[in-house]
Each structure stands twice: as C-alpha cells, then as structure tokens.
Amino acid sequence: MLLIDDLQMERDILPLFNFTHQEQSEDALRRLFDERPPTPAAVAERQAILQAFLRNWAVLADFSYSVLYFRGAQSFMHEVQSGRLQLANGAKARLQFFFSEEKRHQIQSQVVQLVIFLERLQTHYLTRLNPADFPSAFRAELTAATAFLSVFNLGAQTAAVRENAFTTSHILQTTNAVQKLTAEETAAFWSFLFRFEAYWSVAKGVVQHQLCFAQFDAQQFVIEDLYHPLVPQAVRNSFQLRPGENVLLLTGPNMAGKSTFLKALSLCVYLAHLGLGVPATACTLP
Template sequence: MMQVQDLRLKEEVLPFFNFTNNSHSEARLLYLLQHAPDTQTEVAERVAIVHGMLVNWAVLKDFTYHKLDLLEVHAFMETIAGTGYRESRLKSWLRFKVYDAERHQLQAKLVQLILLLNGLQQQYLNRLRSAAFPDKFKAELIAAVRFLEVLHLETMANVVRENSFRTTHVVEFSERLAALAPTKVRRFWEFFFQFEAYWSIARSMQTHGFTFSDFNNEVLEITDFYHPLIKYPVKNSVRFTEEQNVLLLTGANMAGKSTLLKAVSLCVYLARVGFPVPAAACTVPFFSAVVLAINLNDNLRDGYSHFMTELKNLKAVLQVSHNGSKCFAVFDEIFRGTNVDDALEITRTTINGLAGRKGSHFMVSTHMLQLEEQLYPETSESVQKCYIECSLQNGEPTFTYKLQNGWSQLKIGRILFEKEGLPQLLEHELPAQL
C-alpha cells in the first residue's frame, strides 16, 4: 500500500531524476518511480543496475543521441519489422529503379537508422562492462547487442560514409530488417528505454549528490536529509528505533513542519522504490506500506469532510500494521478538522495506539501544545518529542528550520496576526475605494 499522492511524484520529484531524451524513456522512468517492487530483492536489483551504470560512467557520462532521429527510427522499425519481404530481390531492385521518390525516401530512412543504431552500439553498448550489472539486466544487455550485430551496422555505416549506399544496399538491408521478428524488435526497444531510465537515475546521483539507502528492519535513521525543491535547504537528521517508533512534532506556524515531514517521507519512499535519496545517509526498514496525510482536503468526489478523510487514512494505517506488517505513516496537523476538545482526546488515544505498533514508524505533527501534559505515561517512552526551532528577535519570529529535541511552547499566531495590522482593520471601517 503506497498512498503517497502528497509527494507529487510526477510534478515535483520526477524532474530531479529525469535526464532522459525521449518520451518513452521518461515514461519508463516514471513507472519505476511510481511502482514499488514487492520484494527487497527486486529493490536491490534496481540499485545494482544503477551501480552498474556508475561503474561504466567513463563510457556513459556523455550518453546522448538526436531525439528526433531516435523517435523516427523507432517508429520505422516497428512498421517494417516482421512485414516479410514478399517481393523477389530483382523485383524490388527494378521497382526502386523506376520509382526514384520511393527509393530516396526509403534510402533516407535506412541511412538514418544505420547511423543512429551504429552510433549507439559502437560508442556505448559495445564498450560496457556487462559483468558490472546484475544477471538479468546483463542478459538483456547482451541480447540487445546481439540483436544489433545481426544488422551488420558497422559495415553498412562504412558504406554510407563512403557515399556508396546504392539500390542493392537498400534492397539488401530492407530484407534484413523485414526478417526481424516483431517480438525481438519490441524487446530491444523496451530494453533501450529501460536502459536510458536507469542511466537517468545514475545521472541524477552524479548531478545532485543523492545517495542510496540501506535496509535494516531494526532502525530508521536518515542523516542530513533535505527536500530538493528548497533552493537553500537546512539539513536535519532523524532516528527511530523499534522501541521509540513515534515522532511527535511541534513548532510555530511557518516553522517548516510540513516541509520536514515531506522531506523525511520522500527519503523513505525513494528508498522503498530503489531510488537514491537527498540525504548524506539513509537506513530504513523495508516497509510494506507508506501512507502520507500531509496536504489533506475535503474529498468532494466521495463526499468526505476533512475530518472523515483523516479518520479513513488512520483506519487504513491501522489495518495494514495490525498483522505485523511494517508501515511508515505521516499525519500532518492531525485531527485539525474537528473541534479542539475532541481533537485533543482522540490524538492522545491515537498516539498511544500507534506507539504499540512496534516495527512500524509514525510521524505526527500538531498545534495542540496542551497535549504535552496529557500523553499517557506508558506511551511517553515510545514517543520522541521534537520541535522545529523558532525564536523571537525584537518581537519578530526568526526561523532556523532546525529540528530539536523537546516540545515547543512558542506561540506566534497572535504576533503574526498583529503584524499584518488585522486588529486595526477589524476595529475600524475601511475607507471606501475610490
């Protein structure tokens, strides 16, 4: 169960990993980002493929091609492959001799195909150390190289470069293409788009300095994490254990609680799908569920209020974690959709219950400062109490965005209210607009 809409994967996260040069590879990259593998072994395989790219980075760092050429060659190969070449070579030769326009059009497409695929083969694929990749990907790479070898691209490329690509070559190479099985053509392109998607992930590590995570079911620890959308981020660190599995976060308005929750959640999710994370180091359990409730709104389609949406999210988390499955869940400003008295009581009950779900980890932010003295005593040892630092300098709030241990009692809502001049506006009638 991956309920991570609040991360806005396509809109906000994908751009940090997307160095692909065509829509097919981008779609494959997005698929990898949005679909979490079922097993830890599958995640490890994704990581190993990217490591293989990095081992071969001397070859791949300048990986490129002309986008339009690739899209046209891809479409052309899917059209011609497997059609069968029903005409004899003599008939084809005579037809191309008579119909110059048809010959020139086909000749141009074949030259484009030969030069593009030969360039990819000679500059990149043939030079890779296939042993650096996991077995399955290695086999697919070898199969892709052998597929290209069948076309004798280097020989044809030399003919093209010598300006000797004549009608006989057009007929001969067209026959070779038409003899390709459609399944092999499709398999080659699927591999190529996947190859570029993984290359793009490796490029993101080189560009942004992201790092891969480790899995450890006993601890969740992320060092110097940040959200990559923040231009000048303040880095923080968190640590959970099985015994202390709830982090209760307080802090003033505008202190950055939601951003911090998103940053931690992003690291946890990226680790789960085998992507590098924006942190210096990251160790997380292998979660079977990641549920985020950060930007909740009324669900108009299903007729749920904000509060009912919160309850349904909590219920889903409890059902998943009830049977011992490991779950990571975030509740930002929990139960803000109901009155303060009810919110205080059910928040206390919720935190007490979550603390008992050992093996799962929870982050809860709240504005209810009175909650500090009302937590159940037996719950307190399982709850980390943290706040995001804020201080008053000459009556003005100053935000450091640093995570600290403890409980914030700072109230700046009234200060901000007065700073905007709202009391004066409320006490006096506004002058008529001219």
C-alpha cells in the first residue's frame, strides 16, 4: 500500500495538470493519477503517448472547443441512438417540420452544434497529427476516431452551416450517419476523446511547469534540479544515492526546507512511476 496522503495529490498536484474543458475529461485525467501502470512497459507507453503529444504541440497547443457544442453533440447522438428522437425520411420529414417549426429549429440547432464540434476536432486537430509519433495501441485508437468522424461528411455539412444553407436534407444526412453507428462505436469515440483530452492536459502541465520524463535503472537514483512545483521561485536541489546505498540522513535547521525537499522527492518518484512528467531537469531511478 502506498502512503501518499502527505503529497495531497487531489488537492494540490492534480490542479497543476488540469486544463480539461468538462467533467468527463477531468475524470479521465483523475484516472491517470489514480491508476498506476502495472508494468514498466505500461509506464513507458504512457511516457511515449505524452511525448508524442509534445512532438505535435504545434498542432495541439491551442486545443479547445465549445463546451456548449460538446454537450449538444453528445445529447443529440444519445437521443438518436437510444430511439428517443426519430425522424422520418424525405418528404415525411419535411412535412413533420412544416407542422412544427419549433421542432425543426430545435433539432437543427442540435445538429449544427454536432457538426461544428466534430468538424473542429477533425480539421483542427486529429487529422493534423502525425500518427507515427504515437505508440501502436494509441495510434489505432486515433485512426478509429478519425474514421468515426469521416462518416459525417463534415466538410460539406460545415460549409452549408457557414453559408446559411443548412436544410432539412442536411439534418437527415447527419441523423442517418448517427443511426448507422453502433452504440459501441460511439462509446469508444467518446472514451477516446476524454482520454485524449486528459493526456493533452498533462502534456500542457509538462510544458507549463517545464517537467521532464524519468528514466529507469535499477542501479541508479539520481535527480538533478529537483523542486516542488507549488513553491514560488523554488530553490532547486540535486539528489543521488550511490549503488548499494539505501539510506540518506537529511539535516538542517528549522524552516530550512527539509519537509518540502522530501515531499518534492516523493512526488518525483510517484509521478515517475505513473509515467507522467516530474519536477526536475533530469531523473533516473529504480
């Protein structure tokens, strides 16, 4: 059992990495901090994913979207796939809307939010990434998400929105595209999006706080320029245990920073084993 209560991960450390836009992505971010990778290979994979985000930072630095449109998109897809919203085809749909202008405006608003939200993800971010930078498992999820978005013909749909020419036909095309997707495909897309945003949020924390990624070596425990990220203008310290050493006596007067140093060291070790960035310029540890 890990005794990490003194690190105040939830209260103090998570906010340093939390740049998410909504609750479901924040939950995915929290899982990155709560669920330790079970093997060294899994730790390395997390590091590789984050490093891939950083290699694509020119694309991802301004990652953002309208939360209102996100909620509208998620709600519309759920209503269609759950059967709560059913539209007739062709002339019948036009007749439905003819007798209920309010309903047409309501559904059109939801569909437009869906189209604009998905088109931004597609054209601004996902299709501009270099898939080869990512580990194979994450790359496969990225490819699946891109294929999911391609179902919607978002370029033509968005052009119609911008030209104020979004008609009943466009509504039906989008609705039919949603209906053709399985619930599993949709759930997988949202799950990927939330984890994608969680990794992006950690990567932004790495950039903002100038963190590094640890290397692992059973014979070395060396950390250079270690600091606690919550201390303003922190004094950086370096730390080393030589092979065969496993005890260090830390001395100093009251208020010299012993407790802060120990918390910084513990935080560095814990974040390293999560596969996340650590507050140092270099870090090698067992």
